[in-house]
Amino acid sequence: MKTLHIIREKDHALAISTARDQAGPASAAGNELAVLLIHDAVLTGEDRLGGLSATVTVTIMVLKDDAAARAVESPYPSIDYDGMLKLVFDSDKVICW
Amino acid sequence: MKTLHIIREKDHALAISTARDQAGPASAAGNELAVLLIHDAVLTGEDRLGGLSATVTVTIMVLKDDAAARAVESPYPSIDYDGMLKLVFDSDKVICW
Amino acid sequence: MSQMKGKLGILLATSPESENTHTVVRLTETALTAGVVVEMFLMCDGVYHLQDPRLAELAAKGAKVVVCAHNAAERNVERKDFVHWGSQYDLALLVNDSDRFLSFN
Amino acid sequence: MSQMKGKLGILLATSPESENTHTVVRLTETALTAGVVVEMFLMCDGVYHLQDPRLAELAAKGAKVVVCAHNAAERNVERKDFVHWGSQYDLALLVNDSDRFLSFN
Amino acid sequence: MTDVVVIIPTTPFNTLRNSEGLRMSVGLTLEEDNKVTVLFIEDGVYLLRKTDPELIGSGIIYKHLDALRSLGHRVVADKESLDERGISELGTEADILPRGRIVEMLTDADRVIPWQ
């Protein structure tokens, strides 16, 4: 099962901690996790997202325009709206924080 | 000179740190500082406001209805809208955060 | 982009001042182009989008736009032709029958 | 309350969804009763107060209500009789000539 | 059955939105196939105290929660959030769950609507 977290605010503590907990050792093997940073969430520091790697596969991405508008050269791969739509439908569950 | 800080949000870091800095040893003797907590700021913890006492006189108050609506029994004295209006005009400067 | 199937549900509960509007507009346009059915529900300050030309354009392109009539009425926002004058029941159905559901609030 | 003198300036830049509205209404009523002159400036989502009966009541009680016409126009908010259809110049004057100025945004 | 969780994470009354989010939650039960849970977490737990929103012209809270429960839906509070804020007495009923169970609930839900 693949869960997508779309995060809109910088350093969104509850969203990040939820994703981190879901990525933790208690989660079922084979689960996949994706995080898409949009809006001011593209400014979220790498240190905040650091815990997001564990027993499940985690992919972190940013929405291209939203990062570029903020002069953010993100360490994460960027996708456009086509990619965002595809990601939403490729995931089994989506939470838009 | 008396400065009034009206704070609307819980744990408003910038408002509290500004008031704390103004209350610090660098401030001119005789200065007075008042803090009025309204809206969800009535939930601000005492520990957060703890640093607000130094070389100047600091008075912390809450707006009565706003605290009561939230079931907050504040350690600070409460005032009503008459008191708030009077406080605003008794202060030389007001910042409504 | 290749054609996709399914229905995307969107909740928009913020005023046009929010960046949510831009994202919802762009994502909806992308979805409609790809063949995805889009239905969005406006509530709270989101009902002010009845006065925003961008939402009228999305409706013209094929998105179904439903508004919480209660929230619109209490804000004295006028009814517009491009929206369905609905209720929270419509949101309850949308949450249930959409394939993916995104909340912007 | 004993009579007071002076002019209170208020900036209201949030929609009626905010608790700011309640506070501004109560404080303005209190000020008017005490003999204080109140002038408020509505901008950003604050212009949606033109559709809110509480602001019309404050104006009826003697508060001067000025709106940023630019923000109202871009939100397609209709002009109302109880407000002065103004500009940021009015805010510049109010910030300068009020005795106390409170921002609610 | 569609399992819907509405998350209420913000302070009580700076806007009317928390009341609106609860009105929405009640509305979500109108589709009988929806099973609704309202989750109070972080500063959202302050809403579970014996509040009196009428005092400040704000929207109702308790009636919505009563309606949800009486319709067989669920009101949940995060224990960690309550403890951190020293809240031991609630003005309304809620199932108090540890964070681990909350995360499971969010993982299992078909729809999650974070409100703010």
Added chain:
Amino acid sequence: MTDVVVIIPTTPFNTLRNSEGLRMSVGLTLEEDNKVTVLFIEDGVYLLRKTDPELIGSGIIYKHLDALRSLGHRVVADKESLDERGISELGTEADILPRGRIVEMLTDADRVIPWQ
């Protein structure tokens, strides 16, 4: 002379409000007796990078700042906020001041408008 400080403390573009706050700041200069300072602090300093709001349909930033400066008013950034965020290169001009000076500025101002 009325000394007015407008504080911009929030992240750049989640709403159109930062652009509006700067439009307001320029507007405040229309009364010649007002001396206007715009203070970027906390997450507000992100706005001083080489942003491109048009990409996301957001409001202009730089033009307002250029107007303020050309009219003889002031754009200030809090050094502590810049340092904490690792921002060393600005896309526009600003006087970078230590926090102590910022606090003095706020204490001395006749009017402070915290924007958000």
